[in-house]
Amino acid sequence: MRQIRIGLIGLGTVGSGVVRxxxxxxxxxxxxxxxxxxxxxxxxxxxxxxRAGDLQRIPLVAHVSELINDPSIDVIVEVMGQVxxxxxxxxxxxxxxxxxxxxNKDLIxxxxxxxxxxxxxxxxxxxxxxxxxxxIPILQTLRTVYTAxxxxxxxxxxxxxxxxxxxxxxxxNWSYDQALQAARDKGFxxxxxxxxxxxxxxxxxxxxxxxxxxGLSVSQSQIxxxxxxxxxxxxxRAARTSGYELxxxxxxxxxSAGLQLSVAPMVIQEDxxxxxxxxxxxxxxxxxxxxxxxxYVGPGAGQLPTGNSVVTDLVQVxxxxxxxxxxxxxxxxxxxxxxxxxxGHRSYWVLLASPxxxxxxxxxxxxxxxxxxxxxxxxxxxxxxxxxxxxxxxxDSPMPLETFVNLTQQLGDIRAAYPVLED
Amino acid sequence: MRQIRIGLIGLGTVGSGVVRxxxxxxxxxxxxxxxxxxxxxxxxxxxxxxRAGDLQRIPLVAHVSELINDPSIDVIVEVMGQVxxxxxxxxxxxxxxxxxxxxNKDLIxxxxxxxxxxxxxxxxxxxxxxxxxxxIPILQTLRTVYTAxxxxxxxxxxxxxxxxxxxxxxxxNWSYDQALQAARDKGFxxxxxxxxxxxxxxxxxxxxxxxxxxGLSVSQSQIxxxxxxxxxxxxxRAARTSGYELxxxxxxxxxSAGLQLSVAPMVIQEDxxxxxxxxxxxxxxxxxxxxxxxxYVGPGAGQLPTGNSVVTDLVQVxxxxxxxxxxxxxxxxxxxxxxxxxxGHRSYWVLLASPxxxxxxxxxxxxxxxxxxxxxxxxxxxxxxxxxxxxxxxxDSPMPLETFVNLTQQLGDIRAAYPVLED
Ligand SMILES: NC(=O)c1ccc[n+]([C@@H]2O[C@H](COP(=O)([O-])OP(=O)(O)OC[C@H]3O[C@@H](n4cnc5c(N)ncnc54)[C@H](OP(=O)(O)O)[C@@H]3O)[C@@H](O)[C@H]2O)c1
Ligand SMILES: NC(=O)c1ccc[n+]([C@@H]2O[C@H](COP(=O)([O-])OP(=O)(O)OC[C@H]3O[C@@H](n4cnc5c(N)ncnc54)[C@H](OP(=O)(O)O)[C@@H]3O)[C@@H](O)[C@H]2O)c1
Numbered sequence: 004m005r006q007i008r009i010g011l012i013g014l015g016t017v018g019s020g021v022v023r024x025x026x027x028x029x030x031x032x033x034x035x036x037x038x039x040x041x042x043x044x045x046x047x048x049x050x051x052x053x054r055a056g057d058l059q060r061i062p063l064v065a066h067v068s069e070l071i072n073d074p075s076i077d078v079i080v081e082v083m084g085q086v087x088x089x090x091x092x093x094x095x096x097x098x099x100x101x102x103x104x105x106x107n108k109d110l111i112x113x114x115x116x117x118x119x120x121x122x123x124x125x126x127x128x129x130x131x132x133x134x135x136x137x138x139i140p141i142l143q144t145l146r147t148v149y150t151a152x153x154x155x156x157x158x159x160x161x162x163x164x165x166x167x168x169x170x171x172x173x174x175x176n177w178s179y180d181q182a183l184q185a186a187r188d189k190g191f192x193x194x195x196x197x198x199x200x201x202x203x204x205x206x207x208x209x210x211x212x213x214x215x216x217x218g219l220s221v222s223q224s225q226i227x228x229x230x231x232x233x234x235x236x237x238x239x240r241a242a243r244t245s246g247y248e249l250x251x252x253x254x255x256x257x258x259s260a261g262l263q264l265s266v267a268p269m270v271i272q273e274d275x276x277x278x279x280x281x282x283x284x285x286x287x288x289x290x291x292x293x294x295x296x297x298x299y300v301g302p303g304a305g306q307l308p309t310g311n312s313v314v315t316d317l318v319q320v321x322x323x324x325x326x327x328x329x330x331x332x333x334x335x336x337x338x339x340x341x342x343x344x345x346x347g348h349r350s351y352w353v354l355l356a357s358p359x360x361x362x363x364x365x366x367x368x369x370x371x372x373x374x375x376x377x378x379x380x381x382x383x384x385x386x387x388x389x390x391x392x393x394x395x396x397x398x399d400s401p402m403p404l405e406t407f408v409n410l411t412q413q414l415g416d417i418r419a420a421y422p423v424l425e426d
Numbered sequence: 427m428r429q430i431r432i433g434l435i436g437l438g439t440v441g442s443g444v445v446r447x448x449x450x451x452x453x454x455x456x457x458x459x460x461x462x463x464x465x466x467x468x469x470x471x472x473x474x475x476x477r478a479g480d481l482q483r484i485p486l487v488a489h490v491s492e493l494i495n496d497p498s499i500d501v502i503v504e505v506m507g508q509v510x511x512x513x514x515x516x517x518x519x520x521x522x523x524x525x526x527x528x529x530n531k532d533l534i535x536x537x538x539x540x541x542x543x544x545x546x547x548x549x550x551x552x553x554x555x556x557x558x559x560x561x562i563p564i565l566q567t568l569r570t571v572y573t574a575x576x577x578x579x580x581x582x583x584x585x586x587x588x589x590x591x592x593x594x595x596x597x598x599n600w601s602y603d604q605a606l607q608a609a610r611d612k613g614f615x616x617x618x619x620x621x622x623x624x625x626x627x628x629x630x631x632x633x634x635x636x637x638x639x640x641g642l643s644v645s646q647s648q649i650x651x652x653x654x655x656x657x658x659x660x661x662x663r664a665a666r667t668s669g670y671e672l673x674x675x676x677x678x679x680x681x682s683a684g685l686q687l688s689v690a691p692m693v694i695q696e697d698x699x700x701x702x703x704x705x706x707x708x709x710x711x712x713x714x715x716x717x718x719x720x721x722y723v724g725p726g727a728g729q730l731p732t733g734n735s736v737v738t739d740l741v742q743v744x745x746x747x748x749x750x751x752x753x754x755x756x757x758x759x760x761x762x763x764x765x766x767x768x769x770g771h772r773s774y775w776v777l778l779a780s781p782x783x784x785x786x787x788x789x790x791x792x793x794x795x796x797x798x799x800x801x802x803x804x805x806x807x808x809x810x811x812x813x814x815x816x817x818x819x820x821x822d823s824p825m826p827l828e829t830f831v832n833l834t835q836q837l838g839d840i841r842a843a844y845p846v847l848e849d
Contacts, residue, residue: 024716028574035573138717140571148563150458151451151737276699276709276723286699293447293734294561294724300699301720311716314574326749 005038007321010070010101011045011061012092013083017106017133018045019058020310021080021317026057028314038321043076044069048083071095078320080313081105082133090114097121097129102324104316106133106309112207116220128323130316135208136161136285138308139301140315145215145289152293154216158254158424161208163283163303164191164199165231165251169268170281172239173248179234191283191304201230202251202266209253209266212287217255219262227265227346227403234268241354241385241419242270245393248278252424261345263401270352270421276300277424347401348422353394354382357415360392366414367396374398391418428461430744433493433524434468434484435515436506440529440556441468442481443733444503444740449480451737461744466499467492471506494518501743503736504528505556513537520544520552525747527739529556529732535630539643551746553739558631559584559708561731562724563738568638568712575716577639581677581847584631586706586726587614587622588654588674592691593704595662596671602657614706614727624653625674625689632676632689635710640678642685650688650769650826657691664777664808664842665693668816671701675847684768686824693775693844699723700847770824771845776817777805780838783815789837790819797821814841 009025011018025032025040033039046067054061064070070079071092079096081089081103089110093103098121105111111118111131122129132142136159145154160166164186171182183200186192198204206226213221231251242249247270256263271278276298280286285303290296302308357363357379364376379392392415398407408420432448434441448455448463456462469490477484487493493502494515502519504512504526512533516526521544528534534541534554545552555565559582568577583589587609594605606623609615621627629649636644654674665672670693679686694701699721703709708726713719725731780786780802787799802815815838821830831843 020716024574027715028576031576032574138720140567143570144563144567147566147741148734148738150741151447151455152734153451153454274702274704276702276721279697279699279702281697292450293443293730293737295728295731297561297722297724298699299720299722302718305718307716308718311571311575314716315571318570318573 005321005325007038007040007317007324008075008077009040009042009317010073010076010079011042012067012070012079012081014045014047014054014058014061015082016306017082017309017313018080019055020306021082021313022058022061024307024310024314032318036318036321038318038325040317040321043073046070046083067092071099071101076101077324078102078104078317080317081107082313086110086113090118093118093129094121097125097127100125100127102128102320104130104313104320106131106313108134108204108207108211112210112223115211115214128320130319131211132316133309133312135211136287137302137304138311139285139287139299139303140312141212141287141299142215143315144299145212148294149216149289149291152291154257154289154291156254156256156290157212157216157287158252158256158277159209159212159287160250160277160280160285161253161287161303162199162202162205162251163285164196165205166280166284167191167282168200169231169234169239169249169251172234172236173243176236176240178236179231200232202228205251205253205266209255209264213255213262213264216289217257217262221264225264227267229265229267231268238419242352242421243273244382244385245352245354245380246273247271247352247423248273249421250278250280254424258345258401260400263345263347265346265348267404268421269348269424271424275424345401347403347406349399349401350395350397350423351404351407351420352423353396353411353420354391354418355411355415356386356389356418357392363392363394363414367394370410370413371396371398386418395423428744428748430461430463430740430747431498431500432463432465432740433496433499433502434465435490435493435502435504437468437470437477437481437484438505439729440505440732440736441503442478443729444505444736445481445484447730447733447737455741459741459744461741461748463740463744466496469493469506490515494522494524499524500747501525501527501740503740504530505736509533509536513541516541516552517544520548520550523548523550525551525743527553527736527743529554529736531557531627531630531634535633535646538634538637551743553742554634555739556732556735558634559710560725560727561734562708562710562722562726563735564635564710564722565638566738567722568635571717572639572712572714575714577680577712577714579677579679579713580635580639580710581675581679581700582632582635582710583673583700583703583708584676584710584726585622585625585628585674586708587619588628589703589707590614590705591623592654592662592672592674595657595659596666599659599663601659602654623655625651628674628676628689632678632687636678636685636687639712640680640685644687648687650690652688652690654691661842665775665844666696667805667808668775668777668803669696670694670775670846671696672844673701673703677847681768681824683823686768686770688769688771690827691844692847694847768824770826770829772822772824773818773820773846774827774830774843775846776819776834776843777814777841778834778838779809779812779841780815786815786817786837790817793833793836794819794821809841818846
């Protein structure tokens with residue numbers, strides 16, 4: 004039985020999950036792989052902090068360099084977070100010939116190319132399954148199942164905190180602030196929720212997915228990012244009344260004009276499985292040439308789900324150590340036919356008070372040309388003074404939301420307008 | 427660039443998908459793996475049958491033995507179907523030192539153990555991702571992502587034909603016969619639909635999943651199988667009116683009493699993603715110790731989705747040929763703590779005309795002991811002469827549907843009764 008020796012950096016939510024899974028499932032891992040994993044030592048920020056009983060047996064080191072420089076260690080598991088520090092120590096580990104497993108999405112989104120190249124140069128593996136959609140094996144799936152299947156679109160609910168907030172606003176009729184507080188109480192949202200609610204966390208994950216699925220490196224500034232901060236519960240209810248669910252969707256979509264990249268609140272028709280992803284769950288929806296449409300759903304975070312992804316990576320590293328597999332580049336090399344990145348969406352749902360509902364489709368066509376417009380649905384009860392009309396417009400090419408709204412308000416008083424996640 | 431040489435047996439739906447993907451995506455496969463795949467020759471039943479233009483370039487052989495005995499061939503792809511013939515030729519190929527990729531679920535469900543052992547003995551790979559849920563990489567996912575994550579339950583919509591029939595009955599208000607005819611017209615159902623509508627196809631797939639997820643070999647006779655033949659559209663509508671979708675669900679569930687194994691029409695609460703899997707799509711829902719709940723959705727069949735799974739297997743074989751990986755046993759070895767297989771379900775939904783709806787929960791408890799019973803929902807309009815009550819009962823331990831119905835009819839006239847897929 005080959006023993007794989009681990010240096011663990013970080014013993015928080017994810018780190019303790021890794022410790023627990025490696026301990027509780029040691030027999031299963033041995034039975035199935037013939038490998039055993041030993042945590043040689045762990046580094047933490049605060050050596051004096053009280054640890055849970057079962058973590059106390061892990062030897063703590065005073066400085067990460069004790070792990071990075073320990074020649075008996077095969078793999079460094081970086082689960083401490085932070086970009087600059089983590090980058091420095093992962094680089095040192097790779098250069099020292101150690102494999103690295105990390106859950107650090109901010110770092111991989113920003114420096115994945117460079118670190119993956121460093122791994123290739125040093126003939127070691129760098130794996131980061133836990134960095135996108137915690138418990139969903141989406142990176143491994145994209146790397147294997149989509150080897151011969153060109154991806155056309157990825158759309159995901161990639162941030163559990165915002166999905167929890169939107170689900171609670173909908174089901175409890177809570178305001179944004181009430182739902183945010185509930186997310187804090189449950190430990191989903193941090194005291195400063197910016198990264199989640201303003202869409203940055205989802206955008207980091209979208210950057211990594213875009214790299215693996217399309218072979219394209221994008222910087223965060225190339226992604227149109229709209230968060231859900233302060234979103235009105237009335238909007239969530241209006242979407243629901245009109246047959247939609249409002250979700251924060253991250254998407255990358257190949258079109259003839261280029262790649263559409265956005266993180267934005269979008270509505271999803273309620274009879275689609277993606278509309279039913281609730282609370283802290285994540286989901287990734289992939290459209291491709293061979294498979295067509297697939298959906299992968301699971302928890303986006305949490306001690307054991309995220310720990311499980313780290314352990315899955317460790318098992319791959321362990322098998323590679325046994326077989327001496329070569330390192331993998333950051334992206335699958337994809338045929339480079341993606342000239343540009345284009346802003347906006349093609350389909351929009353709009354709820355508005357129009358002087359003449361029957362004329363709406365014709366008026367939309369006067370504005371946008373010969374586009375597809377649904378028959379207006381008349382919605383009563385949302386507004387005490389007037390009936391509203393719900394329509395869906397499918398443009399010929401993507402248009403930013405702002406432009407769409409600016410044009411559409413000529414048709415009436417707009418109550419809500421969102422891009423529609425297309426089939 | 428290493429060339430992998432293929433002998434293809436069968437050039438029907440799946441075989442032609444494999445040919446097309448290997449041709450259309452050759453550049454992508456080369457870029458990502460450095461491998462190229464060549465179909466050396468193909469065997470078919472009828473040499474004189476007219477083939478589509480792009481298949482005509484594939485050299486046909488007069489007998490499969492020409493492929494099995496060709497020393498230049500690395501891998502046999504068996505996509506002809508049939509159990510006995512396929513078993514003989516796959517055995518011969520494995521004994522001859524050739525890797526084998528197959529989509530043959532009937533064969534793998536029945537002889538997987540034996541064939542996998544033969545592969546291990548001959549140091550070659552046997553892969554069959556396409557045999558369960560065509561385009562969903564569920565076997566690979568179970569083998570990797572669940573290495574250290576004990577599975578507690580698998581529930582799946584594994585048969586596209588029956589899901590298509592149920593979806594159409596619901597959305598079109600069609601009778602079973604009308605929907606079956608529509609499935610035939612679309613090419614989903616064969617002229618003799620027994621295998622699909624009586625649940626046998628789903629049961630074969632469930633047998634394979636049970637082996638991979640639990641390490642337990644089950645024979646088809648150990649699975650309680652109920653199909654959907656002749657199911658009433660009124661049942662589908664009644665489920666819907668009561669907030670459920672009716673689906674043919676295959677499930678394997680670990681309980682303290684043993685493993686529950688069944689293929690049966692079940693209702694699923696409409697707000698769960700699994701309830702929204704429509705038409706010919708498949709889905710597999712996995713509950714496990716670390717990840718918790720995950721759902722994998724995709725097409726269950728079809729030329730390109732199934733062909734893609736075969737090609738994914740071929741790429742794994744190609745990488746193994748390059749690296750000389752060892753063969754894998756049929757099942758992950760799982761800790762053997764599954765003593766027995768138990769029949770029935772624990773939760774039931776029942777719609778009935780009761781003399782006293784308010785007394786229903788109390789009366790259910792008189793019958794079944796202190797079980798969980800929902801408050802009755804009064805359903806009007808389904809029956810012109812009386813109101814109906816919809817309740818959900820959660821028993822302490824599983825009970826066969828028949829027993830449940832026999833007992834419950836003391837409470838009133840039963841309109842519909844189905845097991846409920848539990849959260
Ligand atoms: N939480 C999730 O569910 C989840 C999901 C996906 C990805 N991730 C990613 O996983 C990483 C870890 O997240 P987490 O939630 O586990 O964080 P956490 O609970 O805050 O734990 C961080 C750990 O790192 C240690 N640490 C901090 N600075 C350190 C330093 N300079 N040197 C050594 N140790 C240091 C901390 O030590 P002390 O214990 O002494 O404070 C703590 O043990 C992050 O990159 C995060 O984005 C998390
Ligand atoms: N169709 C799907 O979407 C799907 C999905 C999952 C799994 N599968 C499995 O994949 C397998 C193939 O299914 P399919 O739908 O592709 O079947 P199919 O369209 O009926 O094609 C069968 C092919 O095998 C050939 N064949 C039949 N008997 C043969 C023999 N004795 N020797 C050599 N060739 C023979 C046939 O030759 P001719 O062309 O001359 O008739 C035909 O090309 C089955 O095991 C099926 O269960 C299919």
